[in-house]
Amino acid sequence: MEKMPYRDGEVRVDMPATVARAGAETTTSDWRQALPVLTGSMVTLRELRLSDAPSLLAMLSTEEVSRFISPPPTTVEGFERFIAWTHRERTAGNYACFAVVPHGMDSVIGIIQVRQLEPGFATAEWGFAIGSGFWGTGVFLDGAKMVVDFAFDVVGAHRLEARAAVANGRGNGALRKIGAVQEGVLRKSFLRNGEYLDQTLWTILDDDWRRSRSVGGAQIH
Ligand SMILES: CC(C)(COP(=O)(O)OP(=O)(O)OC[C@H]1O[C@@H](n2cnc3c(N)ncnc32)[C@H](O)[C@@H]1OP(=O)(O)O)[C@@H](O)C(=O)NCCC(=O)NCCS
Numbered sequence: 001m002e003k004m005p006y007r008d009g010e011v012r013v014d015m016p017a018t019v020a021r022a023g024a025e026t027t028t029s030d031w032r033q034a035l036p037v038l039t040g041s042m043v044t045l046r047e048l049r050l051s052d053a054p055s056l057l058a059m060l061s062t063e064e065v066s067r068f069i070s071p072p073p074t075t076v077e078g079f080e081r082f083i084a085w086t087h088r089e090r091t092a093g094n095y096a097c098f099a100v101v102p103h104g105m106d107s108v109i110g111i112i113q114v115r116q117l118e119p120g121f122a123t124a125e126w127g128f129a130i131g132s133g134f135w136g137t138g139v140f141l142d143g144a145k146m147v148v149d150f151a152f153d154v155v156g157a158h159r160l161e162a163r164a165a166v167a168n169g170r171g172n173g174a175l176r177k178i179g180a181v182q183e184g185v186l187r188k189s190f191l192r193n194g195e196y197l198d199q200t201l202w203t204i205l206d207d208d209w210r211r212s213r214s215v216g217g218a219q220i221h
Pocket residue numbers: 064065066068069127128129130131134135136137138139140141162163164165168169170171172173174177
């Protein structure tokens with residue numbers, strides 16, 4: 001049984017001007033035109049910009065960050081292509097990728113992304129990577145809670161999956177801490193550096209998340 005340390009009221013959502021005018025009529029499709037800016041207690045989440053490419057290269061292409069994830073681009077131009085792709089996929093309604101920017105900084109230190117696993121986004125998968133200088137600081141948890149809220153409340157997903165290599169201690173620890181449920185092990189499911197790795201499948205359900213949120217961070221399972 002895990003604790004989900006959510007505190008009501010700590011997340012503010014600043015919608016783009018066109019969306020803000022819609023007020024209570026904001027619909028779940030607005031995020032396809034422009035991602036909302038999400039403000040937490042430690043970080044702001046926003047759409048990636050092409051100018052974020054050098055920061056992403058510095059933060060995500062190190063050995064320790066990329067060890068258990070699909071290989072990130074190795075050049076600024078490669079990250080620019082990735083960022084342009086995130087915008088196209090968001091417009092198509094398949095995917096959303098948030099830049100993580102700590103308060104007091106201008107540059108991005110990581111990303112948190114969500115993609116649909118089936119048309120209509122009912123089942124989604126999320127993934128994340130943060131520069132190692134920011135591990136253990138709380139910025140991941142602050143941003144992650146807002147992205148889970150976004151996936152359930154704005155996009156309309158009902159089940160959020162994550163896969164983490166069994167050997168990825170921090171990845172699994174972070175998912176356990178946010179309250180995800182471990183459903184099983186996907187044997188030899190991830191090819192990395194010529195070796196097939198086992199992955200842990202973690203899930204969060206919308207009802208569990210909302211129930212936990214409404215009581216201010218109780219156990220969700
Ligand atoms: C995954 C990631 C975003 C998490 O951010 P983080 O700041 O490291 O996460 P946190 O420190 O908040 O949480 C990690 C937890 O795992 C724990 N942990 C660390 N090493 C561990 C290990 N070997 N075994 C088990 N738990 C471990 C930490 O103690 C921490 O829990 P605590 O706060 O209760 O002590 C970050 O580590 C990262 O970017 N890693 C590289 C990319 C990656 O692997 N992405 C995940 C793909 S699933």
